[in-house]
Amino acid sequence: MTTSTALLLADLAGVAVFAASGASAAVAKRLDLFGVVFVGFVAALGGGIVRDLVIGKVPPLAFADWRYATTAAVTAGAIFWLHPQLARLRTTVLVLDAAGLGLFTVTGTLKALDAQVPAVGACLIGMLTAIGGGLVRDLLTGEIPVVLRREIYAVAALVGSIVVAVLYGLGQTGPIPLTAAAMLIFGVRLVALRRRWSAPVATLRPPRTGTPGSPPE
Numbered sequence: 001m002t003t004s005t006a007l008l009l010a011d012l013a014g015v016a017v018f019a020a021s022g023a024s025a026a027v028a029k030r031l032d033l034f035g036v037v038f039v040g041f042v043a044a045l046g047g048g049i050v051r052d053l054v055i056g057k058v059p060p061l062a063f064a065d066w067r068y069a070t071t072a073a074v075t076a077g078a079i080f081w082l083h084p085q086l087a088r089l090r091t092t093v094l095v096l097d098a099a100g101l102g103l104f105t106v107t108g109t110l111k112a113l114d115a116q117v118p119a120v121g122a123c124l125i126g127m128l129t130a131i132g133g134g135l136v137r138d139l140l141t142g143e144i145p146v147v148l149r150r151e152i153y154a155v156a157a158l159v160g161s162i163v164v165a166v167l168y169g170l171g172q173t174g175p176i177p178l179t180a181a182a183m184l185i186f187g188v189r190l191v192a193l194r195r196r197w198s199a200p201v202a203t204l205r206p207p208r209t210g211t212p213g214s215p216p217e
Helices: 003-028 033-054 066-085 089-114 119-140 154-169 175-195
Strands: none
Touching (some): 003 033, 003 066, 003 119, 033 066, 033 089, 033 119, 089 119, 089 175, 119 154, 154 175
16 A cells, blocks of 8 residues: 555545544534534534645645545434434544544644645644644534643644654654554543543632722721
């Protein structure tokens, strides 16, 4: 299997899992068939569209290659019809989202590097590719985007994109090392969820009453 074929399969797999993630979230919000397919479609392809526009690939693959749109729509439609058999939709969404995070981080970073984007910029593009779909999914379903919460999400994608950039610099771009990188991101995300790892947040202090030197009331 060539690197380009492996990259295409990983990209389509990422589209499928993010479409399933978006569709599952839409089903949980009781949206109709069109709403479920639309949320799944945007969740699957939003990050890739941003990536392609940033690296100057116009039109984006989501519109230029029928396989991307078809994979997203078919997967989302399947989730709509099969959701009664999917127990505990929240857990399903989280697992699928973690899988999509890993796959899209790898493919987004690689495509940016192949487009001659410097390593730092490629890592940022890889992270944006990975978090873009989940960000739009959460906004469409009325949730605070997971990337803005305390959970380890964008950080996992950024660390994974750095790993991919290092592998690329070492010439290790075959299916095995790239799959390992995607699994690393997937594992970090799931462990962070299970152990409730979180990024620090600002401490809110109660407002002070009165002015310095004023007599007590």
